Amino acid sequence: MNEIIKTEQLSEFVYRFRITAPRIAKKRKAGQFIILRPEEDSERIPLTIADAYPSEGWIEIIFQIVGRTTQQLSAMNEGDTILDLAGPLGQPTHITNFGKCLCIGGGVGIAPLYPIVSALKDAGNSITTIIGARNKSLLILEEEMNARSDRFFITTDDGSKGTKGFVSTVFEKLLSEGEKFDYAIVIGPVIMMKVTTQLIKNAGIPCMASLNPIMVDGTGMCGGCRVTINGETKFACVDGPEFDAAGVDWDELIKRLTSYSVFEKDATEKHQCRLRGMA
Ligand SMILES: Cc1cc2nc3c(=O)[nH]c(=O)nc-3n(C[C@H](O)[C@H](O)[C@H](O)COP(=O)(O)OP(=O)(O)OC[C@H]3O[C@@H](n4cnc5c(N)ncnc54)[C@H](O)[C@@H]3O)c2cc1C
Ligand code: FES
Numbered sequence: 001m002n003e004i005i006k007t008e009q010l011s012e013f014v015y016r017f018r019i020t021a022p023r024i025a026k027k028r029k030a031g032q033f034i035i036l037r038p039e040e041d042s043e044r045i046p047l048t049i050a051d052a053y054p055s056e057g058w059i060e061i062i063f064q065i066v067g068r069t070t071q072q073l074s075a076m077n078e079g080d081t082i083l084d085l086a087g088p089l090g091q092p093t094h095i096t097n098f099g100k101c102l103c104i105g106g107g108v109g110i111a112p113l114y115p116i117v118s119a120l121k122d123a124g125n126s127i128t129t130i131i132g133a134r135n136k137s138l139l140i141l142e143e144e145m146n147a148r149s150d151r152f153f154i155t156t157d158d159g160s161k162g163t164k165g166f167v168s169t170v171f172e173k174l175l176s177e178g179e180k181f182d183y184a185i186v187i188g189p190v191i192m193m194k195v196t197t198q199l200i201k202n203a204g205i206p207c208m209a210s211l212n213p214i215m216v217d218g219t220g221m222c223g224g225c226r227v228t229i230n231g232e233t234k235f236a237c238v239d240g241p242e243f244d245a246a247g248v249d250w251d252e253l254i255k256r257l258t259s260y261s262v263f264e265k266d267a268t269e270k271h272q273c274r275l276r277g278m279a
Helices: 022-027 068-074 107-122 142-147 167-176 190-202 250-257 261-278
Strands: 002-011 014-020 033-037 045-048 051-053 058-064 084-089 100-106 126-133 151-156 183-187 207-210 226-229 232-235 242-244
Touching (some): 014 068, 022 051, 022 084, 033 058, 045 058, 058 068, 058 107, 100 107, 100 167, 100 190, 107 126, 107 142, 107 183, 107 190, 126 167, 142 151, 167 190, 183 190, 190 207, 226 242, 226 250
Parallel strands (some): 100 126, 100 183, 126 151, 183 207
Antiparallel strands (some): 014 058, 033 045, 033 084, 207 242
């Protein structure tokens, strides 16, 4: 029984849920995710395990409302149970002492970045973290990220907090000041990952990106999460979700992510109409 034992709203559209899942809490490693289906008529969706506490048997997820299933999940309360929950899935992040690590998170990508920053810090790395969002009300985990970073920067597109601009604005400034990094990881919206990882590649820094293709079964069987890395087909659910950013076919990923947008919009609107009908 995967009971929701704590809920917290982190910003207008972002929630943190603590869920009972003792076996997953014991096994999970940074970078891994679960696939859950909140209710009978929901879709199965992947969400990163943001934190876990094995001795108390719970995991935490942080999710943003973007469509129907995340909307249904956000409406659940403490004491409710998640219908299906499978995990931990995916390959754990490669954690070692790289030296100076650059960790970049955009939007809700900050949530999956947090356990990685924490694990890299515990492995003895020096951590420079840059997190960015459209505006200050969309920023999440500022305190937690700051606490685990040696240097910490915030950017907002509208300048409402931190540096005005994108995460790449701060990265380029650090480079121009002669800053060097041994390793980088970037998680966020696909277009942000495409642009930022290109700059990181140009600076000669090895860089991983955590990809977010559509996932269905999470076991490598359905092909939904197919991505192309260095010309080879990979399944993000079993081979990833992290890959060498320099080898990712970003344009294909962007195209595949928008394939179902008409159906997703329709499902969200129907769900909202049903909710309004109940009011
Ligand atoms: C490995 C992985 C880890 C993720 N971790 C997080 C996380 O920690 N927090 C978070 O907020 N989001 C995370 N996501 C994204 C999350 O899965 C989607 O936001 C969610 O599936 C949207 O479902 P929906 O029905 O609410 O929205 P929909 O209206 O169905 O879709 C909105 C958008 O979400 C994406 N999406 C839809 N269905 C899926 C699916 N089955 N698999 C993947 N993406 C989908 C598509 O880009 C789509 O355009 C992760 C995705 C992956 C692949
Ligand atoms: S989600 Fe089906 S193959 Fe990866």
